Amino acid sequence: MKRIITMTVLNRPGVLNRITNLFSKRNYNIESISVGLTEQEGVSRITCVVHVENDGMVEQITKQLNKQIDVLKVADISDQAIVARELILMKVPVLPHNRAEIYSIIEPFRASVIDVSKDSIIIQLTGETEKIEAFIDLIKPYGIRELARTGTTAFPRGNQRTGQQKSFSFV
Amino acid sequence: MEAALKETKANTSEVTGADLLISALEKENVEVIFGYPGGAVLPIYDKLYDSKILHVLPRHEQGGIHAAEGYARISGKPGVVIATSGPGATNIITGIADAMMDSLPLVVFTGQVATGVIGTDAFQEADILGITTPITKYNYQIRDIKDIPRIIKEAFYIATSGRPGPVVIDFPKDLAAGVSAEPVEEEIYLPGYQPTTEPNFLQVRKLSEAVSRAKRPVILAGAGILHAKASSVLKEFAEQQNLHVVHTLLGLGGFPANHELFLGMAGMHGCYAANMALYNCDLLINIGARFDDRLTGNLKHFAPKATVAHIDIDPAEIGKNVPTQIPVVGDAGEALRQLLRVGASPPQQEEWKETLAAWKKDFPYHYENSEVLKPQKVMELLYEKTAGEAIVVTDVGQHQMWAAQYYQLQQADRWVTSGGLGTMGFGLPASIGAQLADPTACVVAVLGDGGFQMSTQELAVIAEFKLPIKIAILNNKALGMVRQWQEIFYKERYSHSKNPVQPSFVKLAEAYGIRGFEINSEAEAHLVLNEVLHDKEPVLLDFRVDGAENVYPMIAPGKGIHEMVGVKK
Numbered sequence A: 001m002k003r004i005i006t007m008t009v010l011n012r013p014g015v016l017n018r019i020t021n022l023f024s025k026r027n028y029n030i031e032s033i034s035v036g037l038t039e040q041e042g043v044s045r046i047t048c049v050v051h052v053e054n055d056g057m058v059e060q061i062t063k064q065l066n067k068q069i070d071v072l073k074v075a076d077i078s079d080q081a082i083v084a085r086e087l088i089l090m091k092v093p094v095l096p097h098n099r100a101e102i103y104s105i106i107e108p109f110r111a112s113v114i115d116v117s118k119d120s121i122i123i124q125l126t127g128e129t130e131k132i133e134a135f136i137d138l139i140k141p142y143g144i145r146e147l148a149r150t151g152t153t154a155f156p157r158g159n160q161r162t163g164q165q166k167s168f169s170f171v
Numbered sequence B: 001m002e003a004a005l006k007e008t009k010a011n012t013s014e015v016t017g018a019d020l021l022i023s024a025l026e027k028e029n030v031e032v033i034f035g036y037p038g039g040a041v042l043p044i045y046d047k048l049y050d051s052k053i054l055h056v057l058p059r060h061e062q063g064g065i066h067a068a069e070g071y072a073r074i075s076g077k078p079g080v081v082i083a084t085s086g087p088g089a090t091n092i093i094t095g096i097a098d099a100m101m102d103s104l105p106l107v108v109f110t111g112q113v114a115t116g117v118i119g120t121d122a123f124q125e126a127d128i129l130g131i132t133t134p135i136t137k138y139n140y141q142i143r144d145i146k147d148i149p150r151i152i153k154e155a156f157y158i159a160t161s162g163r164p165g166p167v168v169i170d171f172p173k174d175l176a177a178g179v180s181a182e183p184v185e186e187e188i189y190l191p192g193y194q195p196t197t198e199p200n201f202l203q204v205r206k207l208s209e210a211v212s213r214a215k216r217p218v219i220l221a222g223a224g225i226l227h228a229k230a231s232s233v234l235k236e237f238a239e240q241q242n243l244h245v246v247h248t249l250l251g252l253g254g255f256p257a258n259h260e261l262f263l264g265m266a267g268m269h270g271c272y273a274a275n276m277a278l279y280n281c282d283l284l285i286n287i288g289a290r291f292d293d294r295l296t297g298n299l300k301h302f303a304p305k306a307t308v309a310h311i312d313i314d315p316a317e318i319g320k321n322v323p324t325q326i327p328v329v330g331d332a333g334e335a336l337r338q339l340l341r342v343g344a345s346p347p348q349q350e351e352w353k354e355t356l357a358a359w360k361k362d363f364p365y366h367y368e369n370s371e372v373l374k375p376q377k378v379m380e381l382l383y384e385k386t387a388g389e390a391i392v393v394t395d396v397g398q399h400q401m402w403a404a405q406y407y408q409l410q411q412a413d414r415w416v417t418s419g420g421l422g423t424m425g426f427g428l429p430a431s432i433g434a435q436l437a438d439p440t441a442c443v444v445a446v447l448g449d450g451g452f453q454m455s456t457q458e459l460a461v462i463a464e465f466k467l468p469i470k471i472a473i474l475n476n477k478a479l480g481m482v483r484q485w486q487e488i489f490y491k492e493r494y495s496h497s498k499n500p501v502q503p504s505f506v507k508l509a510e511a512y513g514i515r516g517f518e519i520n521s522e523a524e525a526h527l528v529l530n531e532v533l534h535d536k537e538p539v540l541l542d543f544r545v546d547g548a549e550n551v552y553p554m555i556a557p558g559k560g561i562h563e564m565v566g567v568k569k
């Protein structure tokens, strides 16, 4: 199963290396990892999406991460109400005969075309993984020339409604 | 010209990075440094020339770091190591990994090429930060001279607090030679590091209730007992609750071996009573052990009927290998003191006690004595003739297991062995560190002929410092443990493990000015040991032991802890 783990870390040299090293050393299966600065100076946020076989494994992962000297806080937020987003850039070839078709897919997904050339466009899309994957599946038949995904970054929502499992937002 | 001269003069009176390093070490009360010089650490060595801290020059950096490990294990203080960049630093990798596995506090300085050329594959450059990341508790590269005092203070704190471990500080040459433009920083800043030492009382009470209810309880005590300096409170608790104690290999000495509640060492070569206790117990109280596979055997058969309680300062160890119903995160000593204070009613376990007593009496370690000198006999003699009071340091192999089985340790912190990594070549240098940590102790280094030859060069250090170490080689003219596995699991196909060419160990010792004896029989062993054990001089004892002897009992790989072979009938 897929779990989303977020953590804040002290932005010291080598911290990212320590985290990624831990994943390979302990043989954890990691799908994506995204890193960036936060509102606090010297503190970064890392969001990892991992695949685990059981709850015990995700507990081990969070404990091992927590043990790292530079890690300030770790949480497995998969079971909370969260907002999770990923951004992708995608270069797709467009020919006069399929241009309209491709644009008709872009629109309902609220993706934007951020670069246009003679025979291709670059599409930018943000959203939850499910939406991203659905979009990729739809565009695939047109031939995706290049694809770049940032990996998921996520927050728990301000309001944690108890009992509510997954909140899925399309936008 | 004159101005330039003046300038250099002025500079020499300023505080350099190397000065900051030395004064930080003095502040930490470092008594001894195990180090080896080289280009990148020359600015540091120039300052060491005037320092009062004892510097021990091993004859190979690996020997230096193992000596630091032995020192740390016996003194309870962090071992300090210096190696130069590149090959000096890569030579200590095994020791860093060893210390990480066995939770030994080390502060290791590696030289690094100057900051301006880092990343250019400069002469003697190696990415030590990258290489050591997975085998250190933490590591640093100094980037600014003003950080030096803070980083060193943090390193000592991290190495020695919580679950101890090695910390590496990579030190570029120009920063050791340079002078800080800004005021230095000394304040520790580690907001993400707060080891839990005080256990949660609710968990302790839960454990205490489980003890009262248990019918077949047992304590498994690991090296956490030693790191927490909790051996006396362990004894108090075991006596208060009438609980039997089993040790891991690394925990030995935490509970006195002659105590009636002691069952022995458990694990692959553990004794019958200890392993059967773990197999049959209904409450397993793990204190500071990490359920290593050499202890548990096949996890499917490990403590299958037990409620598992686990006291550990490292929360990540709890539940890692064995599902745990009662986790207690904290210092082992604190947890035991809380348990003592709760003082629950001891468990009703008459039947269990009888069973354990019978196992202990009927199935001790055993071997057949003979004309040919037996390695087990040597260990028994060493035990008797040192009254069980020696510091025993071992290498890795059969002799290590016989030392663990037959040397009945009565006190904590008298046992130095490479448990987690199983590093051959560890024993001889580690004994140097142990002797330096306790100069008046009788230190016995129990080695195999293979492992001894992995660090023979350190005899020079023993001679130089006249360390009265008793080097006992159980010489079976084989890589004995490998030979044993080939005999049992590989149809006696002794691939590269038997009768390697050997020098005369006695002459080798003599070449270093150390007395040596070759010992071929029990009678000779008596005579020589009586003569040399109480000398204040180093001595090398080449015990020519039976090369066909195997370590038993044994749990074959993949087997359960109850499936021992070679138990006395």
Ligand SMILES: Cc1ncc(C[n+]2csc(CCOP(=O)(O)OP(=O)(O)O)c2C)c(N)n1
Residues within 6 Å of the ligand: B395, B396, B397, B398, B399, B400, B422, B423, B424, B425, B447, B448, B449, B450, B451, B452, B474, B476, B478, B479, B480, B481, B482
């Ligand atoms: C550095 C290293 N290399 C290889 C091994 C594998 N190994 C484990 S025990 C052993 C044999 C040790 O032989 P010896 O030192 O003579 O001791 P004995 O087993 O005969 O007592 C070997 C090769 C190891 N543990 N460490």
